[in-house]
Amino acid sequence: MPKVIETLLPGCLVFEAFSAGDARGSFCKPFSSSWGSSFGSFAAKEFFYSTSARGVLRGMHLQTGNAAHAKIVFCIEGEILDVVLDLRQNAGFGASKACRLSASNRLAILVPPGLAHGFLTLSESATVGYLVTTPHDPTQDTGVRWNSFGFAWPPVGTVSSRDANLPELDDFPPQPETHIP
Numbered sequence: 001m002p003k004v005i006e007t008l009l010p011g012c013l014v015f016e017a018f019s020a021g022d023a024r025g026s027f028c029k030p031f032s033s034s035w036g037s038s039f040g041s042f043a044a045k046e047f048f049y050s051t052s053a054r055g056v057l058r059g060m061h062l063q064t065g066n067a068a069h070a071k072i073v074f075c076i077e078g079e080i081l082d083v084v085l086d087l088r089q090n091a092g093f094g095a096s097k098a099c100r101l102s103a104s105n106r107l108a109i110l111v112p113p114g115l116a117h118g119f120l121t122l123s124e125s126a127t128v129g130y131l132v133t134t135p136h137d138p139t140q141d142t143g144v145r146w147n148s149f150g151f152a153w154p155p156v157g158t159v160s161s162r163d164a165n166l167p168e169l170d171d172f173p174p175q176p177e178t179h180i181p
């Protein structure tokens with residue numbers, strides 16, 4: 001069972017991935033279905049990863065409707081400032097929190113449905129891996145513009161045109177609370 005370091009927002013856990021090292025190098029396991037109750041019924045349906053240069057910001061993204069999913073996010077190489085934004089229809093709507101994920105700290109984050117997720121690349125390059133609990137649905141893949149919810153980002157470099165044109169927080173509909181599919 002991994003050690004939970006911090007709860008950033010309700011249901012959003014930062015935890016230590018299992019890791020081991022020896023003369024050959026290192027080994028890291030950011031998820032196991034044997035971890036059970038702390039992680040609900042996290043049944044990964046897709047794995048993907050991205051590589052970004054320093055200053056690249058990706059996000060804030062989430063899938064909605066019946067494609068809403070939970071994510072486990074971890075940094076395979078480099079370091080990122082990982083940010084979550086609560087879009088659930090509750091008192092926490094609009095709350096955002098951050099944590100540093102890196103290949104060296106081996107922290108991972110469980111992002112429940114209803115939270116938008118994004119990150120800023122802090123190292124020369126960063127490779128970020130994702131496990132998600134529903135397949136990608138481009139018709140339900142949306143998000144909130146990175147500079148519309150009052151988060152104090154460090155200096156930002158490259159943002160995609162899609163991300164630069166995401167809706168502002170004030171224009172985003174609160175999401176129903178759902179369990180991890």
Ligand SMILES: Cc1cn([C@H]2C[C@H](O)[C@@H](COP(=O)(O)OP(=O)(O)O[C@H]3O[C@H](C)C(=O)[C@H](O)[C@H]3O)O2)c(=O)[nH]c1=O
Nearest residue numbers: 046048050058059061062071117118119130135136160
């Ligand atoms: C996410 C995804 C994307 N794509 C396609 C769509 C585009 O043609 C291309 C790049 O997609 P996008 O620009 O959305 O990639 P990122 O900006 O890295 O998005 C991710 O980064 C943020 C921080 C997240 O939290 C999300 O999980 C995820 O949206 O891959 C797929 O084919 N399948 C997928 O699951």
